[in-house]
Amino acid sequence: MTSEITLFVNPTAGRGRGARAALPAASALRAAGFSVRTVLGEDAADALTRARDAVEEGTGALVAVGGDGMANLALQAVVGTGTPLGLIAAGSGNDFARSLGMPLRQPAAAGRMIADALKYGRVRDIDLGRVGDRWFGTVLASGFDSRVNDRGNRMRLPAGRFRYDLAMVAELAALRPVPYRITLDDGDVREVEATLVAVGNGASYGGGMRICPGADLTDGLFDVTVVGDCGRATLLRVFPTVYRGTHVDRPEVSVLRASRVELAAEEVTGYADGEPLGPLPLTASCVRGAVRVVGP
Secondary structure, three states, rough: OOOEEEEEOOOOOOHHHHHHHHHHHHHHHHHHEEEEEEOOOOOHHHHHHHHHHHHHOOOEEEEEOHHHOOOHHHHHHHOOOOOOEEEEEEEOHHHHHOOOOEEEEEEEHHHHHHHHHOOOOOEEEEEEEEEEOOOOOOOOEEEEHHHHHHHHOOOOOOOOOOOHHHHHHHHHHHOOOEEEEEOOOOOEEEEEEEEEEEEEEEOEEOOEEOOOOOOOOOOOOOOEEEOOOOOOOHHHHHHHHOOOOOOHHHOOOOEEEOEEEEEEOOOOOEEEEEEEEEEEEEEEEEEEEEEEEEOO
């Protein structure tokens, strides 16, 4: 393996934490004997082109510095290439890094861990979700949570996470069940009234909400969490339990497992790794061993 490592940096992640995190991460990698170059982009498309160029030129690893959006962009560059992906978690949610057991918002520690793993060959292949030509590592969200994202993205103020708290309050006031048609890989079709449906390759989204707590990155299957028709009061009772993953024990919640899932519903957007995929219907496939990652 070449000793050159490419840092793929989102300078705006976490209100500038991405830019600040790149320096101690690079220092840790250099101290371990690696040479480091940094890739930035004028926008997401330009950054992805530059990251793909680095992979094609034979970089020893692509290390994304930022949050789940940056991790998702990095996936598009390394998937299927065999180039290891490392994560320096410096965003707001960091769910992909969390699923890999990486330190969160500790860039020097994460850099040392990545350097040590690369030196001693601690890399592994994990599954990814694929929708069309887009790949995702954590969760495809739809329904109430995606409507919160839609509303938050339309709001100019306030800045930061509080915007999404306000968006959630507004969506709670307008809460209504969505008629879904869920088709699983064995041809099983479920028609349900649901508050949300989450397709999990990984366990969590939204900064540690364990919406699919049983999801395994190496089993070739999605965990599909279906939160049925429930009112505002019930949803507010269920919501805190999502951080522990105990919501799946409630009667309103069911979990399905499949390697291929089609979701169909009217006026619902799908989001994966927090990034918009487009309106339903969408079909997600779980691809075994799609990407090589560096981790503990």
